[in-house]
Amino acid sequence: MARSTRPAPAPLDGVQVPVARSAAGTTLTAAQVCSLPMEDLLAQVRAELDTTDITANGFFGYVTVRESGRITVHTPVGLDSDARDAAIRFFITKHLGLPSDLFPSILQVDVFHLGSEV
Secondary structure, eight states: OOOOOSOOOEEETTEEEOEEEOTTSOEEEHHHHHHSOHHHHHHHTTEEEEEESOOOTTOOOEEEEOTTSOEEEEEETTOOHHHHHHHHHHHHHHHTTOOOTTSOTTOOOOOOOOOTTO
16 A cells, blocks of 8 residues: 655644645645745745746646656746736645645646656
């Protein structure tokens, strides 16, 4: 039987809070993803930021994941800073498999698994 590498939920005032192990080996909650300074968050999850020229209505970006586990979060050129910050944190939350209930329900993620030749 396979064992999960995901840490058990952390108790917070008697409530179980889902956590994920970051690339740096620390654990993160969705609330921490939303509140850590961006530079610290990116370092903990081994993420880089980039932009995309895709500017379709309702498009907030995408994430690429390397075999090493390092991620790049791409957001549209011209996205205002608050929307960009929220999109980056949302994508990281989803990448870590954490609950996304702290974000507007209109935000969605489609996952595509591409071969290694991309």
